[in-house]
Amino acid sequence: MEIAIIVFFFLSVTFPVLHLYHCLPLFRDPDERSRRNPALKKWMIDHGHEDEKGMSILIPCYNETGIIDTSIESMKSMPYSQMEVVYINDGSTDDTMVYLNERLKLNSCSIEPIGKLSYEKVKGVYQSELYPDFYVVDKENGGKADALNAGIEYASHDIIITLDADTILADEALSAVNDAFEDKNVVAAGGMVHVLQAKTNEESNRLSLKHTNMLLRVQVLDFLKAFYISKLSLVRFRALAVISGAFGIFRKQALLDVEGYRKTIGEDIDITLRIHRLIAKHKNLRIKFISDAVGYTELPETWRDLTKQRLRWQKAYIDCIIHFSSFFGKTLFTKTVSFFYIFEAFLIGTLASYIMTGIVIYNMIYDPQNTYVDYLFFYLFWIFLFGFMYDVVAIRQGKRYGFTFSIKDHFRLFFAILFDIFIYRFVTMYFVMYGSISYFFNKKWNKVSRTGRNYHQEGSKPAA
Numbered sequence: 001m002e003i004a005i006i007v008f009f010f011l012s013v014t015f016p017v018l019h020l021y022h023c024l025p026l027f028r029d030p031d032e033r034s035r036r037n038p039a040l041k042k043w044m045i046d047h048g049h050e051d052e053k054g055m056s057i058l059i060p061c062y063n064e065t066g067i068i069d070t071s072i073e074s075m076k077s078m079p080y081s082q083m084e085v086v087y088i089n090d091g092s093t094d095d096t097m098v099y100l101n102e103r104l105k106l107n108s109c110s111i112e113p114i115g116k117l118s119y120e121k122v123k124g125v126y127q128s129e130l131y132p133d134f135y136v137v138d139k140e141n142g143g144k145a146d147a148l149n150a151g152i153e154y155a156s157h158d159i160i161i162t163l164d165a166d167t168i169l170a171d172e173a174l175s176a177v178n179d180a181f182e183d184k185n186v187v188a189a190g191g192m193v194h195v196l197q198a199k200t201n202e203e204s205n206r207l208s209l210k211h212t213n214m215l216l217r218v219q220v221l222d223f224l225k226a227f228y229i230s231k232l233s234l235v236r237f238r239a240l241a242v243i244s245g246a247f248g249i250f251r252k253q254a255l256l257d258v259e260g261y262r263k264t265i266g267e268d269i270d271i272t273l274r275i276h277r278l279i280a281k282h283k284n285l286r287i288k289f290i291s292d293a294v295g296y297t298e299l300p301e302t303w304r305d306l307t308k309q310r311l312r313w314q315k316a317y318i319d320c321i322i323h324f325s326s327f328f329g330k331t332l333f334t335k336t337v338s339f340f341y342i343f344e345a346f347l348i349g350t351l352a353s354y355i356m357t358g359i360v361i362y363n364m365i366y367d368p369q370n371t372y373v374d375y376l377f378f379y380l381f382w383i384f385l386f387g388f389m390y391d392v393v394a395i396r397q398g399k400r401y402g403f404t405f406s407i408k409d410h411f412r413l414f415f416a417i418l419f420d421i422f423i424y425r426f427v428t429m430y431f432v433m434y435g436s437i438s439y440f441f442n443k444k445w446n447k448v449s450r451t452g453r454n455y456h457q458e459g460s461k462p463a464a
Contacts, residue, residue: 008352008359013386015344019233020393025400027236031183032291052082053178054157056252059087060147063094064165066450067298072103073454074168076131083174084133088151091120091141100136104128111135113153117260119146125154144245145261145270152255160255162248166196166298166450169247176292177249187254187285188275190240191247191293192227194403195220196455199296205402209412215306217416218424219299221391228397229390235289239336241345243272243287247295254278254285264323265443266316273324276337280327291401298450305448310428314350314435315443321346353433387421 059071068087075085089097100106106126113122120142128134139150148162159181163169173191180189198207198220209217234240243249245268258274261267272287279285300306321328321341331338395413398404405413 008356009382011348012352012356013382015340015348016386016390019230020390022233022236023229023393023397029236032289052080053159053181054082055080055084055159055161055174055177056151056155056157057083057085057161057163058148058151058155059085059163059165060090060144060151061087061092061096061100061165062090062141062144062147062447063092064096064450065092065094065099067166067453068096068099069103070168070453070455071163071165072134075134078169078174079171080174080178082157084135084156085131086135086137086151086155088137088139088147090139090143090147097136097138101126104134104136105130106136109135111154111156113150115153116256117149117153119150119153122150143263145263145267148267149260152252152260155252158252160250160252162245162250163295164246164297167193167246167295168196168455170294170296173247173293173295176290176294180288180290180293181249181251183288185284185286186288187251187278188243188272189249189288189290189293190231190235190243191249191295192289192291192401193223193244193246194294194296195223196296196298197301199455205404207398207403207405207409209405209409209416213301214416214419215303216299216301217412218420219306221394221413221416221420223299224394224398225390228394228401231289232291232397234340235287237336237340238286239340240287240289241272241276241337241341242269243275244268246297247293249290249293250275262323264316264319265312265439266319269316269320270323273320273327273337273341276335277324277327280331280335298453300448302449307431309448310431311435311438314432315439317345317350318436318439319443350432350436353429357433383425384421387425388417391417391420 057075059075061068064071071087087100089100104126105128107129109125109127111125111127120140122137122139124138126136126138128136135154137150137154139147142150151162152160159177161174161177169191177189177191180186194207195212195216197212197216198209200206200208207220209220212220231240231242248268248271250271254275255261255271258271258278262270262274264270275287279287300309328338328342332342333339395405
């Protein structure tokens with residue numbers, strides 16, 4: 001039994017330590033970050049010395065009245081000329097369509113779909129009178145994947161950007177995407193995503209925890225770890241399994257080649273793995289991580305909404321394990337994405353939770369004199385050591401990429417790290433264990449509530 005514990009312990013720390021090491025600048029790919037001066041680049045574009053690639057931004061909307069104003073304000077202020085914004089009203093039952101009409105002054109237009117993807121019936125296509133590059137596709141409800149398929153059909157540009165309705169982009173995000181897609185072999189990419197409630201109006205590269213509760217603070221740490229450590233390392237291994245649905249970038253032809261999105265509980269994981277299957281047939285193609293393309297997305301502020309979100313994420317992982325089992329089996333030792341998905345995300349990230357919990361319970365029953373003291377202190381020591389190290393490195397990585405916290409936030413960060421290590425990581429283990437089982441009984445999407453906060457209002461507080 002002790003040997004089993006030691007084996008699973010070392011397996012559990014191998015991948016985190018690998019990512020912790022591999023995310024360091026020593027392993028940075030030459031083309032990871034744009035080396036060009038943003039001001040010089042903008043001047044060149046303004047004076048006709050460089051072309052902007054056309055981009056279609058797709059924003060699915062289902063009952064988004066509470067956040068749609070923030071989205072519209074963000075999109076209309078983007079400093080990029082060759083873009084169109086397509087809102088897809090996916091059968092909303094609230095006033096989303098009415099509100100889109102009021103804010104955009106919609107008129108019917110005659111854009112025709114290309115007819116290659118399937119989706120629910122479109123009731124009408126509209127163009128904004130105020131902003132000619134803004135369109136609305138009004139369709140019957142079919143889910144997020146269905147809405148994105150409709151958006152792809154009506155998009156007129158070759159680069160597709162998918163955003164959640166609660167995602168806003170930094171000013172230089174689209175220029176960074178433009179740079180990255182100069183490489184014809186890049187067929188998909190993920191942008192950098194930060195927590196919208198931690199965004200400040202004063203400085204674009206400053207994150208603030210001042211008006212956030214503890215739940216949001218640990219999620220800020222979560223996203224720093226996810227994007228600046230795990231995703232960065234996985235992209236360098238060419239093993240990124242999830243392009244965030246909050247900010248994804250694709251070539252339109254690649255989306256058509258993989259037959260669009262599948263109706264599933266985790267469309268972002270699914271489309272990423274579909275792209276990987278495409279890449280497996282065309283060795284020159286690749287997925288990129290664009291650290292300079294920054295977006296901000298709203299995260300749950302209550303335990304109830306966080307539970308909905310994380311259970312859905314875990315169900316999505318299990319769904320893709322089943323759906324892509326043949327692909328994983330054939331490429332387990334030839335494609336890094338299959339290796340990391342099976343060994344890290346599934347065996348270590350999911351199955352090990354049950355095994356380790358079973359081992360602890362077994363020892364508590366049959367060998368309690370050793371369990372309560374030895375195993376508890378051994379586990380807590382390593383959890384504290386690796387947890388603290390991971391959080392600190394993530395914060396330092398964020399600073400390296402230009403995102404910092406104020407001195408006053410250091411105190412809040414310290415307590416957030418303690419909460420993350422001793423409480424939050426055990427809660428996330430519950431999400432993994434319960435979500436994996438509940439997938440086989442309940443595949444509901446469970447939409448997270450929007451706050452309805454206007455993030456463009458000067459002086460507005462980010463979160464309670």
